[in-house]
Amino acid sequence: MSPIVGLSIGLNYAWQVGGPGPASWGWALTSVMTLCIGLSLAEILSGLPVSGGPFFWTSLLGGRHGALLSWITGWCNLFGLTALTASSALATIYNVAAVVQALTGVTLSVWQQLLILQGILVVSGAVNSSSPTLLTQCMFYGTFINIAGVIFVVLLLPTVGPWRQSPKFVWGTFFDRSLSSFIVPSNGYLWIQGTCLPRFVLAGFDSCSHLSEEIKGANSSAPRAMIWSIIASSSIGYALLVGVLFCVQVPDNLFYASAKNGYALGQLFFDVFNARFGSGVGSVSAMSVCILAGIMTTIACITSTSRMMFSFARSKALPFSRFFSYMSPSQHMPIRTVWLAVLLPCAASTIMLMPNPYFFGTMVAYGFAGMQLAHGLPILCRLTISRHTFEPGPIHLGQWSCTIGWISVAWIILIMAVLSLPSSVPVTLQEVQFPVIFGLGGSLVAWFIPKWGARHYYIDPKQHAALAIHMPLLEHGKTD
Numbered sequence: 047m048s049p050i051v052g053l054s055i056g057l058n059y060a061w062q063v064g065g066p067g068p069a070s071w072g073w074a075l076t077s078v079m080t081l082c083i084g085l086s087l088a089e090i091l092s093g094l095p096v097s098g099g100p101f102f103w104t105s106l107l108g109g110r111h112g113a114l115l116s117w118i119t120g121w122c123n124l125f126g127l128t129a130l131t132a133s134s135a136l137a138t139i140y141n142v143a144a145v146v147q148a149l150t151g152v153t154l155s156v157w158q159q160l161l162i163l164q165g166i167l168v169v170s171g172a173v174n175s176s177s178p179t180l181l182t183q184c185m186f187y188g189t190f191i192n193i194a195g196v197i198f199v200v201l202l203l204p205t206v207g208p209w210r211q212s213p214k215f216v217w218g219t220f221f222d223r224s225l226s227s228f229i230v231p232s233n234g235y236l237w238i239q240g241t242c243l244p245r246f247v248l249a250g251f252d253s254c255s256h257l258s259e260e261i262k263g264a265n266s267s268a269p270r271a272m273i274w275s276i277i278a279s280s281s282i283g284y285a286l287l288v289g290v291l292f293c294v295q296v297p298d299n300l301f302y303a304s305a306k307n308g309y310a311l312g313q314l315f316f317d318v319f320n321a322r323f324g325s326g327v328g329s330v331s332a333m334s335v336c337i338l339a340g341i342m343t344t345i346a347c348i349t350s351t352s353r354m355m356f357s358f359a360r361s362k363a364l365p366f367s368r369f370f371s372y373m374s375p376s377q378h379m380p381i382r383t384v385w386l387a388v389l390l391p392c393a394a395s396t397i398m399l400m401p402n403p404y405f406f407g408t409m410v411a412y413g414f415a416g417m418q419l420a421h422g423l424p425i426l427c428r429l430t431i432s433r434h435t436f437e438p439g440p441i442h443l444g445q446w447s448c449t450i451g452w453i454s455v456a457w458i459i460l461i462m463a464v465l466s467l468p469s470s471v472p473v474t475l476q477e478v479q480f481p482v483i484f485g486l487g488g489s490l491v492a493w494f495i496p497k498w499g500a501r502h503y504y505i506d507p508k509q510h511a512a513l514a515i516h517m518p519l520l521e522h523g524k525t526d
Contacts, residue, residue, distance in 0.1 A: 051134050171385055
């Protein structure tokens with residue numbers, strides 16, 4: 047959950063679909079709604095602190111349909127985590143390419159960027175395979191770099207930049223359809239799409255649940271970590287967004303970002319230093335911080351994705367599940383799923399970036415839609431099927447549980463609808479967005495295929511829960 051990475055990816059899009067006003071107000075609204083979702087999931091996590099998170103919860107809360115709902119949730123979550131890992135590495139590449147261009151004037155080709163991106167993923171996989179101690183240190187310093195990096199950028203840009211924008215620009219400026227590269231039917235339609243900037247920053251808060259079996263006192267510490275991660279990331283990210291918007295020197299430059307090969311945040315850094323010193327070379331200092339933050343975030347994404355894959359493989363949901371459900375006895379980590387979590391983003395980035403970079407953005411949007419669906423299904427099951435049987439843990443919402451839960455479900459439905467809206471009208475095949483159909487349809491087809499469908503081999507996670515409960519009794523000879 048890196049504000050720097052989210053802004054690196056999202057500022058381009060936000061500038062094209064409304065500019066500062068929708069971005070700043072949308073960040074505040076999305077932060078509050080994401081906190082509602084986090085509170086609802088934290089309550090479930092406190093009662094069910096198991097690795098795998100949402101797909102495991104859906105199985106336990108979904109009643110007689112738990113296995114099918116768990117299958118859908120798991121694949122949506124896995125696709126979302128893969129997309130977020132790839133997008134984190136992509137944000138790092140944006141900054142690497144901008145640094146190279148600022149220092150040498152050379153523009154990296156798509157192939158060169160792709161090779162560097164895959165190198166970052168491989169290095170991140172190596173860190174995840176090394177030792178738990180090194181991984182713990184990377185998590186700690188990664189958090190420090192992201193927080194300190196935001197403070198550094200927010201203090202650096204106003205100090206260097208000779209021009210400050212007004213509060214009206216930051217909170218009240220809306221670029222209408224005449225300035226947008228997207229052909230949309232109305233300004234209201236454009237505004238709705240422009241409020242989605244923080245979705246990439248706040249999408250990974252369920253990582254706490256995937257690591258819950260490796261955390262002491264998970265039923266209390268993991269849900270607290272989930273809630274505070276949302277509060278911290280949204281607050282720090284909002285400070286970064288507002289600080290950056292106040293320091294925009296030439297708003298028109300961000301529409302094209304010609305000096306930085308279409309990278310709006312890099313163009314903004316370049317403009318600040320160029321306005322003061324007549325050269326944008328100094329922007330390398332800010333972009334270097336972004337590179338470090340991106341690498342650390344990619345490492346964390348692979349950690350979370352690998353744990354979810356390992357848990358999913360235990361239910362025979364992955365191809366070659368027996369191979370991937372292996373835990374290294376010496377390192378006590380799922381090494382094989384670590385490298386699967388590296389391989390999938392490498393393959394996805396190659397497939398999506400080479401024909402047309404646009405497809406990569408579509409994949410990220412679909413991945414985020416999958417994450418939303420994976421968050422919404424366990425909350426919905428908790429509110430409906432298991433409303434009388436769920437036993438909350440030490441962290442619970444009390445009488446506010448249902449109210450916050452239904453607000454969360456309503457927001458998730460709205461976001462899924464927004465993600466399904468095409469960005470241009472008339473709609474071409476390239477602009478079609480059907481993340482709901484893609485996620486649900488693909489999962490259902492894989493489940494119901496005659497003879498080979500997942501319903502014939504998928505192990506309902508409830509069976510793992512039952513085994514975990516009875517194993518201590520069996521070890522002591524108590525078989526009742």
